[in-house]
Amino acid sequence: MSFKAVTARCVALAAFLFFLSAHQSLATQFYNDWATNHFSDLPSQAGWTNDPDRDGEINLVEFAFGTDPRVPDGLGGAMTPQFGSASGTNGTFVVQILERNGHQPGVQIDLYLSKNLTDWIRPWWFRMVTNSLSGDPVGSVRESFTTQITGTNIWYVRSAVTLIEAGPEVATYYVATNGSDSNNGITINTPFATLGKAAGLANPGNLIYALDGYYICSNQVTLSRSGSPTNPIRLRAYPGTHPAFDFTLESSSSAGIRIQGDCWQVYGLEVIHSGHNGILINGNSNIVERCVIHESGDTGLHITSNGGTQLGGFNLVLNCDSYRNFDLAGNGGNADGFTAKFIVGQSNIFRGCRSWNNSDDGWDFWRATNSILVDHCMTFSNGFNVFGAATFAGDGNGFKMGGDYQPGRHHYVDCVSFGNRVNGYDQNNNTAGLVVDNCTSFNNGGANFAMNHDSTNAPMVGVHVVRNTLSIAGHSADAFRTGALLTNNSWQVVSPAPTSAELLSIAGAYAMGARRDDGSLPETPFLRPIPGNRLVNRGTNIGNTFFGAAPDLGAYETPEW
Numbered sequence: 001m002s003f004k005a006v007t008a009r010c011v012a013l014a015a016f017l018f019f020l021s022a023h024q025s026l027a028t029q030f031y032n033d034w035a036t037n038h039f040s041d042l043p044s045q046a047g048w049t050n051d052p053d054r055d056g057e058i059n060l061v062e063f064a065f066g067t068d069p070r071v072p073d074g075l076g077g078a079m080t081p082q083f084g085s086a087s088g089t090n091g092t093f094v095v096q097i098l099e100r101n102g103h104q105p106g107v108q109i110d111l112y113l114s115k116n117l118t119d120w121i122r123p124w125w126f127r128m129v130t131n132s133l134s135g136d137p138v139g140s141v142r143e144s145f146t147t148q149i150t151g152t153n154i155w156y157v158r159s160a161v162t163l164i165e166a167g168p169e170v171a172t173y174y175v176a177t178n179g180s181d182s183n184n185g186i187t188i189n190t191p192f193a194t195l196g197k198a199a200g201l202a203n204p205g206n207l208i209y210a211l212d213g214y215y216i217c218s219n220q221v222t223l224s225r226s227g228s229p230t231n232p233i234r235l236r237a238y239p240g241t242h243p244a245f246d247f248t249l250e251s252s253s254s255a256g257i258r259i260q261g262d263c264w265q266v267y268g269l270e271v272i273h274s275g276h277n278g279i280l281i282n283g284n285s286n287i288v289e290r291c292v293i294h295e296s297g298d299t300g301l302h303i304t305s306n307g308g309t310q311l312g313g314f315n316l317v318l319n320c321d322s323y324r325n326f327d328l329a330g331n332g333g334n335a336d337g338f339t340a341k342f343i344v345g346q347s348n349i350f351r352g353c354r355s356w357n358n359s360d361d362g363w364d365f366w367r368a369t370n371s372i373l374v375d376h377c378m379t380f381s382n383g384f385n386v387f388g389a390a391t392f393a394g395d396g397n398g399f400k401m402g403g404d405y406q407p408g409r410h411h412y413v414d415c416v417s418f419g420n421r422v423n424g425y426d427q428n429n430n431t432a433g434l435v436v437d438n439c440t441s442f443n444n445g446g447a448n449f450a451m452n453h454d455s456t457n458a459p460m461v462g463v464h465v466v467r468n469t470l471s472i473a474g475h476s477a478d479a480f481r482t483g484a485l486l487t488n489n490s491w492q493v494v495s496p497a498p499t500s501a502e503l504l505s506i507a508g509a510y511a512m513g514a515r516r517d518d519g520s521l522p523e524t525p526f527l528r529p530i531p532g533n534r535l536v537n538r539g540t541n542i543g544n545t546f547f548g549a550a551p552d553l554g555a556y557e558t559p560e561w
């Protein structure tokens, strides 16, 4: 293949390959099934890392694009430039992808750009299914990848494929809507009926699969046994499926899933209509990933100590969504999207999570004194009475950062808060200094940043550190405590104050878009600075990666060649 530069067109090069799965060494079942079904005459080099046709694309990449692993045509026709800017500070670049066998499970296709074949960047990509063309194979899918970056008249594109989930493994226990707790639970044809049955038997290193379906649950699922750091107990949606657990029938004091043990990894479950919390974590060192929690009778996901013996620390809540949670008894004044409240252990992390349309707040760390990290999270549209409540007591803050004159030095980085009924980021009488780095706050009904609470009931024990943040269109003035260390924030380095016109998009619907294959937040133009404008490269280096001369203001970094 020639790599000669062509004006305003891309040249497709061989794909990169990335691995995300911790279990990549296991058979890649998704790929093997595809190869068996399509290519009975596949040569002996049939493994997913082989390249029998020597076209530079290993079999797993051929799987992701649906190209033929026996025919050496590379990704010809699978990756097509649609549009690229010839010049200017803000160019739109579009690449179309043809996936001949549809969108394959377990892999994520991504694109890198270069204008010199030496420096490759991965910009953000807004990914959307688009119209098929006549002549496309039956079952194929076309997707457009769109980004905005400064213009150039020569550009190259290269694909990358990430292995996220290899396919089903042999599990220890299976649970299905048509199962029975009288079954032995150890095969896919003899599943249990309830998660609780499997959880009560699980030992370190075990894997429990929840098969697809809608489960009506009468009782809280309690995960009281424990894994170990090197042998966690995994409770996962069967690969490629989205099992949902509806707790409508349980009492109003029960959680949907209560994690009392340690070292659980819960992945891919939907938790609906729980009596109280959707997911309640009391234990330590648990990971809750890609779970969707909604319409709980109190907060969606709650971390707290269980009477002092279990502190609820070292937990990671990763790429979860929590919405429309509402406490009827409290007129909506208690149900948040995510909370860590009262006594909470150390080193809890929320990463890649979204919280919206909850009756009270998006996040709430009331009385939590151990520092919590909130990384790449979004909170919006909280505190509105979308529940038809006759009396409504929801507070409506995006991030409520503490409370009750207790010190908790929480850290928010690359987070976004917009369109909440009251404040975007609210100190709420936290007596510690809070750290807010590269966060965006937009169009909140009160202040975007309300961090000026002076303690009257207890002395402050620290000062706020606020760096590289972007505040646009708040309805009340931002305020910070006297002595706060404010560095390179939009109100300090941009005058007059930035407006919505300096952003690529203010369409909030983007925030509810589908997640990427790896579970991370969707990439969209929403609240991103227009390339080349005065919000770009105006931050100070705080040790995180960035494009160009300096970090940008807010949660999104503008890609630069």
Ligand SMILES: [Ca+2]
Pocket: 050, 051, 052, 053, 054, 055, 056, 057, 058, 059, 062, 069
């Ligand atoms: Ca090949």
Ligand SMILES: [Ca+2]
Pocket: 053, 055, 057, 062, 067, 068, 069, 070, 071, 072, 073, 074
């Ligand atoms: Ca091929």
Ligand SMILES: [Ca+2]
Pocket: 333, 334, 335, 336, 360, 361, 364, 395, 400
């Ligand atoms: Ca609250």
Ligand SMILES: [Ca+2]
Pocket: 536, 537, 546, 547, 548, 549, 550, 551, 552, 557, 558
């Ligand atoms: Ca930058």
